[in-house]
Amino acid sequence: QVQLVESGGGLVQAGGSLRLSCTASGRTFSNYAMGWFRQAPGKEREFVAAISRIGGTTYYADSVKGRFTISRDNAKNTLYLQMNSLKPEDTAVYYCAASRQAAVVVTTGLDGIDYWGKGTLVTVSL
Numbered sequence: 001q002v003q004l005v006e007s008g009g010g011l012v013q014a015g016g017s018l019r020l021s022c023t024a025s026g027r028t029f030s031n032y033a034m035g036w037f038r039q040a041p042g043k044e045r046e047f048v049a050a051i052s053r054i055g056g057t058t059y060y061a062d063s064v065k066g067r068f069t070i071s072r073d074n075a076k077n078t079l080y081l082q083m084n085s086l087k088p089e090d091t092a093v094y095y096c097a098a099s100r101q102a103a104v105v106v107t108t109g110l111d112g113i114d115y116w117g118k119g120t121l122v123t124v125s126l
Helices: none
Strands: 003-007 010-013 018-025 033-039 046-051 058-060 068-073 078-083 092-099 120-125
Touching: 003 092, 018 033, 018 092, 018 120, 033 068, 033 078, 046 068, 046 078, 058 068
Parallel strands: 010 120
Antiparallel strands: 003 018, 018 078, 033 046, 033 092, 046 058, 068 078, 092 120
């Protein structure tokens, strides 16, 4: 089992920045590709970003490319999502996800995920 706990969400004005963190415990963090997903009110959960086990490869949804950066620190068992130039449409609950499969599988959606965090709310106001 892997336990994932997100933090760093909050209320920010459009154009602002936030950094989300996800701390993992239970199993060897570096054995898992990691990702961020989000779910806006009334919408399905969607892929945001993914990173390979050692952090050498990253993937992004087109909607966040150039604004968000995913990274990880395996020594600290922590995943990050730096979010810049935030827009109201980025408002959602953001979920951390772990997968035993390759990072590219994380990009395909929910079926590739083995563990989920409980989420952290990001609200972007005008």
